[in-house]
Amino acid sequence: MSDTLDRVALLDKIERYYSDKIRRHGITAQGVDWKDSQSHRLRHQQFLRLIDNDNHSSVADLGCGYGDLLDFLRNLGHTGAYTGYDLSEDMLTAARTIHRGDSAAHWYLSPTPTAKADYVIASGIFNVKGEMPSPIWHEYVLDTLSAMARCAERGFAFNSLTLHSDAEKRRSDLYYADPAWFLDYCATRYSRHVAVLQDYGLYEFTLLVRVS
């Protein structure tokens, strides 16, 4: 981590941003800063290509929010261990309350995954950079991917807003990534078994990396 990235201050800002969202909007798509439940679900669906119907696989969800991905997976028959990590205690309190009956689900306050899992997923954690300059946020994204890759036994995946969006509609507080650059970066650094999905109708892409 370079000196230019004050990680503690950065994580503190992210935490405050998302805690405010759930305090205002509660357990809704807006409570995790998504526009609506339809797009929320559409994002979850992209990760199914990585998990590939392996209902017994273990899943780590970095930036789990209140654990909506867990409900989505359980409804599809997933029974494996699920670990949710988040920066926001408010998110985790909601997640623990909603999923208290799920003995295979565990929740931790952490900015990175701390234990191995078959699949490590991050949905929505790279979008809001606030006032952080893009190059510094980019460095933070790469550090976070590295932490995800270290814990991923079979694969990891994340989504990001795409640079293939209308330039005039972009916001200065959001981070837009170049999917081709990230595809090449992940293929070179982690595994050649990579896929970019950018065909699901949102201004973003999902990148999947299969490591075994």
Ligand SMILES: C[S@@+](CC[C@H](N)C(=O)[O-])C[C@H]1O[C@@H](n2cnc3c(N)ncnc32)[C@H](O)[C@@H]1O
């Ligand atoms: C856009 S919300 C999405 C929540 C969840 N992934 C979903 O789709 O329902 C992003 C969540 O990630 C959390 N978050 C952001 N950066 C994080 C990080 N580095 N480590 C852990 N949690 C993070 C935020 O607190 C927030 O709950």
